[in-house]
Amino acid sequence: MERPYFIGLILLIINSYCFGQSVKRTTVLKNDTVYISFVNPFLVPLELHLTPLDSTKGFTKVNPYGLVKYKDTLKNAVALPISKIKDTSAIDVTRFIEFKGTFGDPNSQIDKDYRYSLPFPRGKRYKIVQSFGGKFSHYKTHSKYAIDIGTQIGDTITAARPGTVVFVKEDSKEYCRSSKCADKGNKIIVVHDDGSLAHYVHLDFEGALVDVGERIEDSQPIGISGMTGFTTTPHLHFVLLKAGSVSIPFKFKGQKRKKLKQGRYYKRVHGPSWIPAPKND
Template structure:
């Protein structure tokens, strides 16, 4: 079967990770073209599909689905051959609306888990923005993010065990506005309770892990940089549940749950 990537549509709808694509394949049965979606990521994807107003009279759509790694949504949508100008090149955005987020909404976050500070033992860094920070931590996807004042070239370590499901390290750009938000290099890690940690603003070619790697807490995973939407070098760490919603997370060995802006924290263990 011929495979192709649905790129333009997913760049728009995968709000939690820029530049990510979903695999698909097409099949011909009787007088129809069947489009199947395949999840190539190690994290589950929740999908919501609907026909466009211009196509809902003649296509069939599987409206909701959750795909785990390498799962296939058979017949995500079905189009009569007579309604396709060129069956060798089918652009899904001409037929359906697609909304997708990483994570399984049925998973339950372990709120008792205590994370490890994301840098080597005995290192200390200043918190330059914490939960609810006014500069950029004021949206549902970023409310519970933490910015550590790392320098370019510093080592970043995993705050929790998990599996790497996305890596971007091809950017050397940054700016002071959100137009650079998709320029940030990053590593995404899926945890066993279904939550996902994003380590962002990494150095060009600064990933020390690859997609599919299983990482242990405290293991070096990246080199800090200054890429994306930022005014100074730092590490942006945020933990998500499904639907791209950031959630509070806390660190072991700290007297107060919330790390305070302007204060330095040393990793002891």
């Protein structure tokens, strides 16, 4: 007899920072084994890597990898003996396996020649406080090609490229000077037509001006700068990622050097000024 259970799961998804999100799952009991499947609720493909813990690998079976599209299911991803479970209606899967999940499709063809708009309004001028390869925090795979722009709390953040909003976090008021606060950073993630993902990080509490699923245009105001997460000063952390949470280099319109220079001020003079579309009466 099969008994389905529909239970929310907190899954750790690793991008430019770590953050928790609800990933749906279905649980079926059959022949003294519990089979757990995962459903992707995000508007972007999700790569899942599953590994049994050292203490459970003797009896835990997993499907170690899955590329799961929006609303699709990684079926029977985990199989557990019912004898190892006290309550099948409330299974803590993290007691049995480790998760790693990243946004993006590894088969996407990223447009390496695309020129982005600086992510603040035209006419504004800001200092680059950390550029590509910055020694403070831009030296890991997910941050090597990130830039930190010295915005102040309350400043407007604009879209660097058209795309679709796939993730919004704006519920945090916390920050600290160590990576233990990385998951406290408010952020917006936008997927572009070529599959690349832009992360706008350290936004203000309730500082998102867009919603998940919304299509946004170049230079559209999307958020309010803040000071949340792993930071020592107010700024916008902007990074472009491909599948696997791998940061990739990019250039802005009018940029001549390979990267913006740390410590230098840059004024936005290129790209459109945002004019909202007229509302239909």
